[in-house]
Structures are given as structure tokens and as C-alpha cells.
Amino acid sequence: MIKGRNKLKAGDAEGALADFRAAHAIMHVPTTGLDLARAQVALGQLVEASATAFEIMALPVARREPAAFAEARAAASELSTALEARIPSLRLRVLGAPEERIVARVDGEPVPREALGQPRKLNPGPHEIVVEASGFVTERREITLKDAETAPVEVEVVLAPVRSSAVSVKTPSPAAPSRDERAPVPAWAWVAGGAGLAGLAASVAFAVDHAAARAKIERDCPGSMCDPREYDVERMQALRARWNWSLGLSVTLGVAGVAGVGAAMGGVVLRPQAKNERSALVPLLGPAVRGVAWTGVF
Template sequence: MRRLALPLAFAALLTGTPAIFCICGIASPAHAQDVVTAAKEQFQLGREASDKGDFKKAREFFQKSYELHPTPGALLNLAVCEEELGLIASAYVRFQQFTDLVPSSDDRYAGAKRRMAALEPRVPRLRIELAAEAPPGTTVLRDKIAVAGKNLGADLPVDPGKHEIVVTAPGRDERRYEITLAEGQKEILKAEPGKESSTTEKPPPATTTAPATTAPPIATSTAPPPSSGRRTAGFILGGVGVAGLALGGIAGALTFSKTSDVEAMCPNPDRCTIEGVEIADSARTFGMVSTVAFIAGAALVGAGVVLVVTGKPSTETAFAPVVLPGGAGLFAQRRF
């Protein structure tokens, strides 16, 4: 009974050889034919280089051919080139893949099996065992290929020569191993990560802080105090009131002037010229304006004073009505 074919990715893990993958999709017949043609061209270039003894160049051509259009023939020629180049573990795995792909009746099958049998005792094998002290999360790379799961602790075929093993773990320094294997040599490597990393941040020790005995800072605010708005309004009202008083003064002066003209033109109230009547009406109008302006201006000035005084929090202000010989008013008293 024939063995199941080894996946190419698994073969690469065993030997360190770059895996060859085929991502297949739905292509048009013309495109598929172009790919097959290109693969045949690469295969032919590989045969020509192989016939000249340039197995390194031939290997590159056969690998490109297999990537374009994977065929057992390209795989078999890859194995032959790698055997000639001394990559005996890679060749061994390729021969095994080939024999798993073709039937035993294939005229190339027997030759591939003989080559496998001849290579098997020559293939170096490396077992990597993870040290018991290795923390969880430890990873192992051999020649930049991850070694994990069942492959840890297994005798894996590797090509002769130098190999680098890198072991890493969270919070630990990286540790590297270098090992050189000859044909047929078997080695066991106990791998573990380095010491605890000095760059790993450690949480600061817990400390107990005594309750503060000083008073907490007083919250400050850049917003203006409530009284500042009241004082601003007071200044505005006071300004409008002053303007009203000024208007009242001007209107009053005009009233007196018009009254003098009326007395000159109308010495007898029953006998007055038309011009005198008009001046009299104008005098009455100015008099009314003067009265209203004085009253409104005085009220606004008083309200403005109240707002300005009460808007200052550092003083105490008292108000009281007062009766004067000429009228009534509002008396304000401030205490500093």
C-alpha cells in the first residue's frame, strides 16, 4: 500500500528547503496554455543547464517550472539537482514526494526508490528538545523555519552543513545556537531561551501613602465673578443716564430761549402773531423733552450707581429714600 503524499509545506519544515506552492484558480484556456508553455520553457532551460553540469542553475529553472505548472517530472529533476549539489536531505524528501505522486508502474518510480534508499543513511538528522525550564510561549526557529508541535523532539532530516537555531520567549532574551552536521550525523539539541530580559518593564513595588494633612488646593476659575456683570451693566446704564441728563439740559436751554422769544412777540396773550404761536408750540415741545430727559437720565444714573456699588463684593451698601427741599432722592451709604 502506497504512502500518502507529503505536503510540500511539511517537506520544507523537515529539510529547510523553500516550499513550492501552487495557488490555482479559474483561468481562461488561453491563459492556462500560456502558463503551461512558460513552464515547459523553464523545464527545457533546466534540462540544458543540467546537461552542462550546472546543477545550481538547473535547479532554479526546474523550481520555476514547478511553480508555474507542478508536474512530477519537474519535481524529479529538482531532486536530482539537489542530490548533485549535496542537499541530500532536500533531495531525499523530493524523491519521496515523487514516489507518492506517481504510480508504481511509472518507469521512473523504481529509480527514484533506489535513490531514496541510497540517500537515507547519509541524511543528517537533528532532534531539538525544548528544555523543561522553558516558559510558555517559547518558540523555536531552525534556519528561519518554525519547529513546533510533534516536530519538537523528532529526528528531522537536515542538509549537511551549518544550521542556526533561535529560541525566543516572552520576557526572555533571545538565544541562538549554531550546529554543524556532517553526512549521516545525528545530534540532539536541548534548546531554551536566554535569561530574563533586562529591558522588560517590571511593575513598581506597591507603596502606601499617608493621607495628606494639608488642605486641598482651592479650585480656581477663569470665569469672571458674578458681580462683574452687574458692575458692567451699572456703568452702561449710568452712561446712558448721563446722556439723558445732557439731553435734558440742552432741551431746557432751548425752552428758555424760545420762551424769551414768545414773550417778545406776544406781549398780550390774546394778540399773538402766527410766528409767535409756532415758537410757543416749539417751546412747549422742548420743555416736555427736557423734563422727560431729566427724569429718565436721573433714573438711569441712579440705577447704574446701584449696580456698580452692589457689584463690588468687598463693600456693604445701604440705600434709603431721602426728601430734599427741591424734591426726593435715593441716599446710598457704603461701608468699607
């Protein structure tokens, strides 16, 4: 009890409650019960504190009991009167369903059907109301009660939608035609595209090499005159040849690469419709023409 009182003074109501419960379980006298009730009040457990106060007042008076016990009974009576004015009430009514089907719960505790509509004592603070009824939609409510408040709450339940047990057969709807039902990309387009990309990559590489050769000539051979001490005829010819073939290959491969990529794009974009009913092979026969023509949509 001493430990609990020190904790309560320090603001540790939870710790004090645990100590007072232990002391009251051991002694079960008015003084231990009064401390327990005061800790419950400090935690907002007004309903529990009221029950503890009634328990204290109901304890039998022993012969020659200490004066502290009588003082605790008197204090418990005053506390009970004060709590009676503070404890809020909930008045729950359920509409829309027969009473025999209703199952109502407040904070998980069932409410007897006979008690529906009657005030129900609860602690101040938030509470959850759940109302169920066979064949009806479950309803939930969140309310917050204040001290001395009597809160009327009406919960109306509605019938649950009926689910048909009949088996319905759905006829598949015709698939919407694809906007791009085209033939696969031809193999030559893939080959042309790959070759074109390779050509462009090689063109970039030779362009870099040409730039390096040009920078070397401008640095070592200004005005096309190389220092004979460092460049003999063969080295000069090799450097100029590098200049020429790197430039030529860069341009040639670049043009070929662009052509290959363009051809591949044409093969992708202009490939025929895969399911074109208007496509047909038309024979061409005439005095000056012999052959066939393919007609369709590209």
C-alpha cells in the first residue's frame, strides 16, 4: 500500500493500481479497498471505482476494528455519491430488425435484449457499438462519452442483399477486333535493323579515330609539313592513310547504317495485316502483261 501511494503521488496511476490490487487481494479490508478505488478514479475507471466503493461499504464490521476502517467506509460512501453523478450512461436503441434477432455489443460485451433502450453505465471516453441481426447488415458506431452525460444512440439495421443461388450462364461476347492485327515482323527487317545499328556504331568508332588522326596531324604536321626527324616517308603515308580511310569508312558505314535502320522501320511499320480479308492475289493477264499482283492494306 505504501509503494502504491507513493506511485500515485508521483503520477504513476497504472503502477499504483497494480500495487493496490495486490494489497487488497491479501488484506481485503476497507483501507486497501479505498486506495484501490482512488487509483481507479485516477485512471478514469469510474464504473470499476464505484463497484469497489460499494464493496467497501458492504464489508462486515468487525468487533473492535481499527478506526481507520470506519473512516475508509465513510470515505467510500462519499466517493460513491460523487461517482454516481459523474458516471455517463449510454441509452442504445436498435431499429429495423425484430428484437429476437438482435445481438448488440458495447466494447465487445453483449447487451441483453431486455436492457436495450435502458441506460447503461460506462466510463468516460471512446466506445465501440456493434449491432448484428440475422439477415441484416452489421452496423458499427464509435461514440465518446463525457462525464455525467447520458447519450441516446439509435442504430438502424437494413436487410442484407439477397444472393441468388441460381447458376447463370454467360455467353461469351465476341472479342473486339485488335486495332493492330498485323503479320510478324519479317526476318529481313530484323537483319537489316541489326546490320544498320552495327554500321552506325562502327561509323561512330571510325569518326572518333578520324578525329584523333586529324588532331595528331594538326599537332605534329602543321601546314602538312612533318618533322623529318620524327616522321619518315612511311610514317607520314600511314598517318595520311589513316586520315583518309577512317573518314571514308565513317561516312560509308554511317550511310549504310541509316539505310539499314530505315529499311527495318519500313518493314515494321508497313508490314501487312495478318487477318485482312480483303487481301488477295490477283492474276494479271493481257497482251503485254503476264504475272500476279498482291492487293491488301499496309
